[in-house]
Amino acid sequence: MNIPIARKNVFQNKKRAAAAVSGIAFSVLLVFMQLGFLQGARTAAAALFDRFDYDLGIVSERYKFMGAPDRFDKMRLTQAQVIPEIESWVNLNISNGWWKDPDSDLTSELMIFGITLDPGFVHDPEIRSGVESIRKNNTVLVDVYSHPGYGDLTVGREVEINEKTVTITGQFKLGVSLFSDGCVIMSNDNFFRLTRSDPRKFNYGFLRIKGDADPEAVKEKLERVLPDDVLVFTREEMIRQEQDYFISVKPVGVIFQTGVVVAFIVGVVILFQVLNTDISNRLNEFATLKAMGFNSRFIYGIGVKQALMYALMSYFPALGFAYVVFHVVHALSKMPMDLTPGMAGFVFSMSLMMCIISCILGLQKVRRTDPAELY
Amino acid sequence: MLSSPHRISIARKMLLHKKARLAMSLSAMAFTVVIMLMEMGFFNGINDSQARLATYFNADLVMMDMRSIHLNKYATMDRSRMMQAMGFEDVVEVVPVYKALVGMKNPQTGLTKVIFVMAFPPDSNPLGFPNGEQVGAALKKQGTVVFDTKSRRIFGKIELGQDIEISDRKYRVGGFVELGPNFSIDGTILMSDATWLRGRWDRESDRIAYGLLRTRAGSDIPALKQRILDRLPKDILVLTPEEMRRREVIHTIKAVPLGAIFGVGMVIGFVIGVIICYQILYNEITDHMPQYATLRAMGFSDRFLRKTVVQEALWLSALGFIPGLAFGYLLYAVIEYYTGILMFLTIGRIAVIFFFTIVMCTIGGLIAVKRVTSADPATLY
Numbered sequence: 190m191n192i193p194i195a196r197k198n199v200f201q202n203k204k205r206a207a208a209a210v211s212g213i214a215f216s217v218l219l220v221f222m223q224l225g226f227l228q229g230a231r232t233a234a235a236a237l238f239d240r241f242d243y244d245l246g247i248v249s250e251r252y253k254f255m256g257a258p259d260r261f262d263k264m265r266l267t268q269a270q271v272i273p274e275i276e277s278w279v280n281l282n283i284s285n286g287w288w289k290d291p292d293s294d295l296t297s298e299l300m301i302f303g304i305t306l307d308p309g310f311v312h313d314p315e316i317r318s319g320v321e322s323i324r325k326n327n328t329v330l331v332d333v334y335s336h337p338g339y340g341d342l343t344v345g346r347e348v349e350i351n352e353k354t355v356t357i358t359g360q361f362k363l364g365v366s367l368f369s370d371g372c373v374i375m376s377n378d379n380f381f382r383l384t385r386s387d388p389r390k391f392n393y394g395f396l397r398i399k400g401d402a403d404p405e406a407v408k409e410k411l412e413r414v415l416p417d418d419v420l421v422f423t424r425e426e427m428i429r430q431e432q433d434y435f436i437s438v439k440p441v442g443v444i445f446q447t448g449v450v451v452a453f454i455v456g457v458v459i460l461f462q463v464l465n466t467d468i469s470n471r472l473n474e475f476a477t478l479k480a481m482g483f484n485s486r487f488i489y490g491i492g493v494k495q496a497l498m499y500a501l502m503s504y505f506p507a508l509g510f511a512y513v514v515f516h517v518v519h520a521l522s523k524m525p526m527d528l529t530p531g532m533a534g535f536v537f538s539m540s541l542m543m544c545i546i547s548c549i550l551g552l553q554k555v556r557r558t559d560p561a562e563l564y
Numbered sequence: 565m566l567s568s569p570h571r572i573s574i575a576r577k578m579l580l581h582k583k584a585r586l587a588m589s590l591s592a593m594a595f596t597v598v599i600m601l602m603e604m605g606f607f608n609g610i611n612d613s614q615a616r617l618a619t620y621f622n623a624d625l626v627m628m629d630m631r632s633i634h635l636n637k638y639a640t641m642d643r644s645r646m647m648q649a650m651g652f653e654d655v656v657e658v659v660p661v662y663k664a665l666v667g668m669k670n671p672q673t674g675l676t677k678v679i680f681v682m683a684f685p686p687d688s689n690p691l692g693f694p695n696g697e698q699v700g701a702a703l704k705k706q707g708t709v710v711f712d713t714k715s716r717r718i719f720g721k722i723e724l725g726q727d728i729e730i731s732d733r734k735y736r737v738g739g740f741v742e743l744g745p746n747f748s749i750d751g752t753i754l755m756s757d758a759t760w761l762r763g764r765w766d767r768e769s770d771r772i773a774y775g776l777l778r779t780r781a782g783s784d785i786p787a788l789k790q791r792i793l794d795r796l797p798k799d800i801l802v803l804t805p806e807e808m809r810r811r812e813v814i815h816t817i818k819a820v821p822l823g824a825i826f827g828v829g830m831v832i833g834f835v836i837g838v839i840i841c842y843q844i845l846y847n848e849i850t851d852h853m854p855q856y857a858t859l860r861a862m863g864f865s866d867r868f869l870r871k872t873v874v875q876e877a878l879w880l881s882a883l884g885f886i887p888g889l890a891f892g893y894l895l896y897a898v899i900e901y902y903t904g905i906l907m908f909l910t911i912g913r914i915a916v917i918f919f920f921t922i923v924m925c926t927i928g929g930l931i932a933v934k935r936v937t938s939a940d941p942a943t944l945y
Contacts, residue, residue, distance in 0.1 A: 202850075204846070205843070205846060205847070205850075208839055208842055208843045208846065209843065211839050212836060212839040212840055212843060215832055215835050215836045215839065216836055218832055219599070219829065219832045219833070219836070222828055222829060222832065223829070226825050250675070250676060251667045251675075251676035251677065251678065253677050253678050253750075256748075257665065257678040259667070259678070285637070287631075298633055298637060366819060366820055366821070367820065370819070438716055438718060438750065439747055440902075440903050443899065443902065443903050444606050444903075444905075447602060447895070447899065448599075448602060448603070448829060451595060451598055451599050451602060452599065452832075454595055455592065455595045455596060455599065455836060458588070458591055458592040458595060459592055459836075459839075459840060459843075461588070462585075462588050462589065462592060462843070463843075465585070465588065466585070466847050469585075514828065518821075518824060518825075518828065521821070521824055522821030522824050522825075523821075524821060524825075
């Protein structure tokens with residue numbers, strides 16, 4: 190007959206078990222939250238570059254990130270076409286502007302994106318379907334994740350951008366709260382006119398290469414052909430460098446990483462404490478088991494099983510709770526909060542680590558259990 | 565009996581009975597204090613860093629263009645506003661401050677990154693640097709700049725006397741200050757207005773970003789502010805540096821959901837603290853059941869026992885708070901050093917966290933207290 194000693198130990202005092210589990214669960218939840226925010230910042234930082242479809246991107250050599258993109262001479266894109274693998278290109282431009290809601294007269298900051306009207310380069314279905322509608326003068330697509338101060342964003346409404354009246358002809362979802370209050374997309378013709386920027390200079394060039402060509406190889410060729418005043422990135426590099434800027438230079442990363450580490454330590458300490466108390470209270474029982482001939486490994490096994498049970502019982506509610514909190518935070522702040530399987534897996538392995546560390550620290554006592562001390 | 569001079573502090577004795585376990589429990593408490601400190605620290609740190617410039621302004625009033633939304637999104641104003649401000653009786657000096665974001669080449673990597681440039685008359689010390697005179701002397705030389713040593717590393721290692729390239733022109737580094745970066749700017753360069761006006765910048769370079777107003781001692785600043793706003797064209801804003809700082813903080817909080825992000829962390833830290841405190845007290849009570857039962861048998865009221873547990877909770881909050889604060893303080897210093905995020909504690913901020921710690925422990929204690937009143941003298945023997 191096999192007696193589940195570990196389970197009986199854990200559940201003997203249900204209240205205490207519940208307190209232990211909820212303590213650990215909350216520290217696991219905190220780990221989830223911190224990772225979620227980190228992931229959210231990562232996604233938000235590069236969201237724009239994920240909405241378009243391209244193989245290579247060209248930016249100025251002074252490029253830093255979307256908030257400070259700098260411009261390069263449009264000649265560079267023409268020059269790029271000497272490489273036969275280049276199929277086509279478009280350009281994207283960014284400028285800060287002003288949005289005025291005519292109903293409230295409230296003026297807000299605005300990020301204006303000007304794009305070449307080529308749906309083939311647009312990855313995002315909402316933007317793609319809106320491309321045709323912004324061909325006319327003074328028409329824009331608006332980000333529904335813009336600040337509430339933007340007012341009513343329904344299609345057909347007229348608002349003011351840079352003191353010109355424009356019509357909303359479509360919507361999309363992006364979220365640029367890291368950079369501005371909100372954003373719109375318009376055609377490059379409208380962009381250069383409304384922002385009065387120099388139409389000979391672009392912020393981004395997006396290139397498409399012919400079917401079987403290797404982006405890395407084409408990138409190298411481009412770097413050789415083009416002058417030093419531009420940088421060439423593959424799509425992945427484009428997104429990664431945008432994220433790295435926020436995560437490492439700004440550094441958003443360290444804020445949330447610190448949170449993860451502290452939450453992890455708290456989890457370890459709680460789990461250790463629980464194990465330690467449990468074992469201290471049962472030293473006599475363990476000594477009896479030893480006297481009965483069970484070896485130390487068996488007794489360690491009980492401790493490890495208990496730790497594992499605590500870890501698992503904490504992880505799953507934390508996972509469920511995190512899922513709910515992620516949704517709430519997204520709804521409130523429009524920050525992209527995705528609980529990915531990778532994140533769930535990572536936190537799961539962290540929970541196991543908590544379990545292992547606290548076992549190593551907490552099970553020292555078992556070794557010292559001496560049947561002779563029993564009586 | 566309770567007021568007898570030989571009163572024994574039962575709460576303290578109960579807690580101190582098992583010192584090793586107490587130390588363990590306190591470290592858990594301390595970490596929850598650290599969580600709350602960190603979350604609050606980042607929240608304040610980001611706000612303070614964004615508003616940092618305003619706190620440095622060495623002036624009574626700051627004048628700027630109406631359309632300036634925050635320190636890093638601003639519009640420039642015409643120089644004539646400055647002259648007009650000079651016309652007010654109480655104003656003794658108006659310091660023009662120019663600013664722009666320009667490209668600076670990292671001398672080591674050759675990559676150009678955007679840096680924040682600020683220019684002003686060399687003797688004016690608009691940011692109240694302790695080494696203001698030195699900075700002023702260095703800036704007086706045409707083409708000389710002063711570099712912020714706390715700028716992010718993307719600009720490379722800059723040494724005194726080195727020539728650096730800004731917007732394709734060479735400038736010599738004549739000194740250093742400590743300002744620090746934030747989420748909008750990565751580094752800062754200072755130069756004199758004369759050097760600035762000779763540079764070829766993107767915008768109309770004779771328009772000023774801020775006019776710093778210095779007034780006669782004893783003038784009524786709010787009244788002066790109102791007079792300026794009334795008499796000058798409506799295209800300007802006039803704020804005290806403190807108002808500017810507050811405006812900046814409010815803007816930052818509104819722009820990014822910082823409150824939500826760090827608030828969630830604080831709440832979770834708080835809940836963990838409640839649970840830990842409950843757990844510590846629950847274990848302590850379980851261990852001392854016979855003692856509590858004896859106390860009851862001796863005639864001590866339930867109220868007395870409850871009070872004992874709550875006292876223990878308060879002891880826990882005090883004992884957990886101190887190491888937590890010490891560790892948090894250390895962590896603040898490390899984070900500030902590595903990230904440039906301004907992390908500092910004020911008495912007020914410490915008090916807030918201490919208050920939360922007390923509330924947290926009291927709640928934990930009140931949940932655990934039920935257990936103590938179940939101590940039954942009959943089960944003693």
